Amino acid sequence: MVDVKFIRQNVDLVKNALQNRGSSIDLATLMDLDDRRRAIIQKAEELKAQRNQFSLRIARAKGEGGDLEQEKSEMRRISDEIKALDGQIREVETAIEAFVLEIPNIPHESVPVGRDSSDNPVVRTWGAKPQFSFAPKDHWDIGENLGILDFKRAAKITGARFTVSWGAGSRLERSLISFMLDVHTRDHGCTEVWTPFMVNRDSMTATGQLPKFEEELFKTDDYFLIPTAEVPVTNLYRDETLPEEDLPIKLVSYTPCFRREAGSYGKDTRGLIRQHQFNKVELVRFAHPERSFTDLEELTAEAENILRKLNLHYRVVTLCTADLGFSSAKTYDLEVWMPAQGVFREISSCSNFLDFQARRGQIRYKSKQGKKTELCHTLNGSGLAVGRTVAAILENYQLEDGTVRVPDALKPYMGLDLIGPIG
RNA sequence: GGAGAGAUGGCCGAGUGGACGAAGGCGUUCGCCUGCUAAGCGAAUGUAGGGCCAAAAGCUCUACCGAGGGUUCGAAUCCCUCUCUCUCCGCCA
Secondary structure, eight states, X not given: OOOHHHHHXXXXXXXXXXXXXXXXXXXXXXXXXXXXXXXXXXXXXXXXXXXXXXXXXXXXXXXXTXXXXXXXXXXXXHHXXXXXXXXXXXXXXXXXXXXXXXXXXXXXXXXXXXXXXXXXXXXXXXXXXXXXXXXXXOHHHHHHHHTSEEHHHHHHHTOTTOOEEOHHHHHHHHHHHHHHHHIIIIITOOEEOOOOSEEOHHHHHHHTOTTTTGGGOOBOSSOEEOSSTHHHHHGGXXXXXXXXGXXXXXXXXXXXXXOOOTTOTTSSOSSSSXXXXXXXXXXEEEEOGGGHHHHHHHHHHHHXXXXXXXXXXXXXXXXXXXXXXXXXXXXXXXXXXXXXXXXXXXXEEEEEOTXXXXXXXXXXXXXXXXXXXXXXXXXXXXXXXXXXXXXXXXXXXXXXXXXXXXXXXXXXXXXXXXXXXXX
8 A cells, every 4th residue: 555645745756656557546536535534634623622621621510510501512512513524534534545455556766667568677597498309398298198287187176277286296296395495494594484375354455465356366255265375474464563673574485375367268278377276485574664675686586596496497577567566566577488388487476565565454663762663564475386386397307208307406305306107 | 053251552450431541560761870780769661643844853632442333511431233362062174
């Protein structure tokens, strides 16, 4: 959530930022509401101050047994007026809140202005494309041929965009989760957390999934299924004040993720790339505002480190203004090389949300001297999306006979050097 | 699912209609004192919003005792609804 006070003082800047994002929100409506709000507050508070004084006088006079009927009826009038004004204030504030919750974050000044994903500049590229003496197969063909991926039965027991993994495939999924968690906790100093996979409406609102993207979420009568661990993990400290010296707080969490993928019909219909349920290891940071961009670089490097250890060719792009997620001020996408299609595919998204989520969720910090309580900055990034990592490994490590080599880093976890056919 | 108890400041805990933003204690911070430490003494110590101010500082007003509504001139205190927590019973991986 962008601060209304900030918007008021920087209307043109915000207007411009929204335009760069391709958003057509009319700020004039908001400014009118805010003007009205302050006018009513002023009136109401004046009356309240009056009421308090009357109240005091009545209390004092009570002992002396004076006739206070006149004061009382006057007070009744004031009280009624206050009640009416308070109702109006509530109304206006509800409207303002609803409005502001729909405003996306303001892109950081270092974010390039662009029209779509083709305007995302490449920051760096790591590794090299693997060379094949044969035509590399798609990961879904490799997986189905080996018997480790089973899309048909997943469709039978649930539906489209779900996957069953068998044997080494299942083990690969589990190995990757363990491997990633181990690297992030052991080498990067993150604390591992295990959270609920369903959350309430307040949590979804704090991180920015709600109110705007409800159609993207699966839900039960009572709760929402998390689309990413970002939601439960960031909300760990909702409505809390953290000690300044604890920042940055570095967390890592494995969770399954559930997404409706509404509006993506016909996109990535085969394979592991776009699923309704997938596994992800997520990095989350609560940062000091003064160094959150350093944190973003560090967090991105931590995610990259997984790809490097797996020896997967990838590149880093900066999302331009048009491609930036709703809550983010700056995002780096890590894109892994997929040899079968000959393209780079997103495998991690690392973002700095500044105080956007912290304001929605009231996540704050305070110095030991207790000077001031201020909003934290929050960040997160996939470290990594597990399903897509499986896809990348199958494609990049495939051999001509249809088997798949196990990356060195995973051998201790897999207890195998080669994934062969199940049978 | 059934029965009961509860929700007050960073924490503990008092407060059943009027000077209560809220006693007392603990904690924390600053100062004093003391060979050092501990103890002791003194002071400070919530959040949000509005106004004044170019702004900060500061001053001032308002709100907040789980949430919302009601009664009343006046509500932490009385009434209603909701949420959450705890205890016991039942069921269950």
